[in-house]
Amino acid sequence: MDSFSSFFDYQSRTHWSYSTFKNFSQISPLVQSHLKRVYLTLCCALVASAFGAYLHILWNIGGYLTTFACFGTMIWLLSIPTYQEQKRVSLLMASAVFQGASIGPLIDLAIKIDPSVLVAAFVGTALAFACFSGAAMLARRREYLYLGGLLSSGVSILMWLHFASSVFGGSTTLFMFEIYFGLLVFVGYMVVDTQDIIEKAHLGDLDYVKHALTLFTDFVALFVRILIIMLKNSAEKNEKKKKRRND
Numbered sequence: 001m002d003s004f005s006s007f008f009d010y011q012s013r014t015h016w017s018y019s020t021f022k023n024f025s026q027i028s029p030l031v032q033s034h035l036k037r038v039y040l041t042l043c044c045a046l047v048a049s050a051f052g053a054y055l056h057i058l059w060n061i062g063g064y065l066t067t068f069a070c071f072g073t074m075i076w077l078l079s080i081p082t083y084q085e086q087k088r089v090s091l092l093m094a095s096a097v098f099q100g101a102s103i104g105p106l107i108d109l110a111i112k113i114d115p116s117v118l119v120a121a122f123v124g125t126a127l128a129f130a131c132f133s134g135a136a137m138l139a140r141r142r143e144y145l146y147l148g149g150l151l152s153s154g155v156s157i158l159m160w161l162h163f164a165s166s167v168f169g170g171s172t173t174l175f176m177f178e179i180y181f182g183l184l185v186f187v188g189y190m191v192v193d194t195q196d197i198i199e200k201a202h203l204g205d206l207d208y209v210k211h212a213l214t215l216f217t218d219f220v221a222l223f224v225r226i227l228i229i230m231l232k233n234s235a236e237k238n239e240k241k242k243k244r245r246n247d
Helices: 002-013 029-059 064-079 085-102 104-113 115-138 147-168 172-202 208-246
Strands: none
Touching: 029 085, 029 104, 029 172, 029 208, 064 085, 064 208, 085 104, 085 208, 104 115, 104 208, 115 172, 115 208, 147 172, 172 208
């Protein structure tokens, strides 16, 4: 809790203004150029992911096979030397397509229940991503890297909870705890991963494909959790409306 409270204490001590949002003096021009490539590649990966979700809606291809294919292409990408740039970018886009197909059933459900929820979830994820990534860029270098250990522990807790619920059976309360706790963890990862990418770039690691993959996984993890929360709220509202009509 001290780690998260220090994050918000720092934000409250900082005098935010329009000039503050333009202050990237601590980031060198080379690193700024690298970040532009990272975020451009990330946008392309998100478009590819949307295409994968669309393929699932057309042909119902999403499932365990596309999930394994997604992880396989990620591992293949990370095993290829950085000088094979075109091949690595192609694998990133293929991984994004498989990822989109894997979450296609959830997106298809959202479209059937309320398409506006899907749009709201994406916009909310994009805004959260922009805000927390921007905060990481404007903060002092290495300001939040120490949160990495705490977040790794959070991911470990999520894995054990998921394992326990699959073996012993889960409940709605436990599932929602996993969703909200996972939301908190991956919001933190947005900040930590952004600062980690900046720090690695300052040290000479300009692998924009791997860095875009890192942010892509953060974005998708956050999007899925926000969408589930919004779908649950929408379903509860619909149930209340039906009860009122029946009464």
